[in-house]
Amino acid sequence: MEELYTLEREVGRGSYGVVFEGHMAKTGQRVAIKRLPCSNPECIELYLQELWAMRATAKNHVNVIALHSCLLQTGPRSLKRLKPGKLPVRLVESVLKGRVVGAPQSQEMNDVQSNSQIRTNTASRLKDRTNTVQAKAKLQDKSKSNTSDCTTPQRLPNRARKRPVETEEEQPEPLRCLALWLVMEYCDGGDLNQYLLSRPPDAQRNHSVVQQLCRAVDFLHNLGITHRDLKPDNVLVCVTPKGPVVKVADFGLSKMTEGVAGSDLTRQHFSSTCGSDFYMAPEVWGGLSYTAQADIFSLGVMFWAVLERITLLEEGTTQEQLGAYVCKGRSGWLIPLGEALWENSDLQLCIPMKFRRAPPLPPPPGPAMCTLLLDMLASSPDVRPSADQLEARVRSALKEDSH
Incomplete structure (x- = not known):
């Protein structure tokens, strides 16, 4: 090496x-x-x-x-x-x-x-x-x-010349x-959790991260690649003078389908239940067959968490991470969005989480962005925008909310 x-x-x-x-x-x-x-x-x-x-x-x-x-x-x-x-x-x-x-x-x-x-x-x-x-x-x-x-080739019989039979020990291992x-490019900003949570909230930085992730997933889906484990841990950050450049990484659970790309990828079905609890789509939670639209749900969870700086601690961990959830009762029991929507497809998500707006948290997303988040987090995959529509919709929503 x-x-x-x-x-x-x-x-x-x-x-x-x-x-x-x-x-x-x-x-x-x-x-x-x-x-x-x-x-x-x-x-x-x-x-x-x-x-x-x-x-x-x-x-x-x-x-x-x-x-x-x-x-x-x-x-x-x-x-x-x-x-x-x-x-x-x-x-x-x-x-x-x-x-x-x-x-x-x-x-x-x-x-x-x-x-x-x-x-x-x-x-x-x-x-x-x-x-x-x-x-x-x-x-x-x-x-x-x-x-x-x-495999070890079998020797053809040779009656004219006999040779001793090789033992297993004599055969090459x-x-x-x-x-x-x-060997991959090095990202000096750590993962998305480490990068964003170690810095004061910044709305412009958050918008940049969201748009870059749109472009990354659109690129992957156009290649016929469904990631299946999108989460902040699997997004790395390169620090540059012009701001963070995010990189989608860790393709161990991905599926690649040659000859199927873009919107056609939504007709390619998978059956393996995989991903990370707080980012899995309802259909994955339910053990149903699913498509690349499960990636869009995972992005929706990440976008909501990034824009509102929503964090959680998974059981058995002490490291704070970005992620949205449903809070159950006075006990504060956190339920992943996908699990909650699988149990109740009519569940109304509260976007934004207004009670989390105490300074120094960033301002809540505007009405247009909230509508887009609700579409991305829809219990039905057909309601979610496809990857090739997503960047344009994010850009339009941010522009509309800025006025």
Whole structure:
């Protein structure tokens, strides 16, 4: 790794991987380096989805995190740069087989029960796994010309010359995939929670953030990418003299559908229940099939929280974060908007939350913006504006409210 990049310090850690601040060895450019350990098929599937989506976005939009390169770790000090447009064949094979291909025998024996469950879960997810189905086709194409990479070829019988049979110990150990390393642009402002909540409220800054997020999601949907986990934690910020530049990141739960884009994406249905509680749409909460319009609901929650500086503490955490909710009773019990709307589709949301307007909080959003927020947070996906309509509607609402 040190020949290509220098790791400086850990800057983030999640359920699936660790992010480091680093530098390119040749240029000294600061980068973020994400290490994703390839320990089980379910994690590997998420990594491949993230890699596939990030390669599609590449460096093509200022409000989407840029991927510089991807490296596959096959040994303690062995890294291989992956070619653009190619997925690691052995990792794809791990996902399809439900077990880590090339893992030591002892590890496979210890993981028999969990792998059985993984295979069951993997099979049930095939309905909406567009990325992996495409990757399987590429794997099959590659296996025709490079079968030895995946299986041991059988020797044809040779009666004229007998050779001793090789034992298992003498056969070469299959190549192991220890981790994927994603090298991305570095964002010095942290995530959206850290950036906005560490500064005094500023209406102009909030409006800029909202409009940038509109452009990012419109770009993703036009590429056929549904993010499925939009939240402040997954929006990073670059600090510039002209103001913050926000970057949508973390595509581990995303789905990419080739040949389907823009408004057509609203006809592509998914079934996996995933996302983060306070930002999930009602149809996702209810376990129904859903479309890219679930992203619009998540954006609506974020926009409302950003514009009114609404914060919450999730259970088991001490870090304040941006998010809207429904408050139940005198106990102050917080219910995610999606859950509340799933239980009662006729629930009337109170926008703005006027009782939260004590200084130094920003002024409440105007009537036009409140109407747009209610549309974005509608219990019916058909009422929500599509991503390609959203930026124009935000711009129009902010202009109307400014008069």
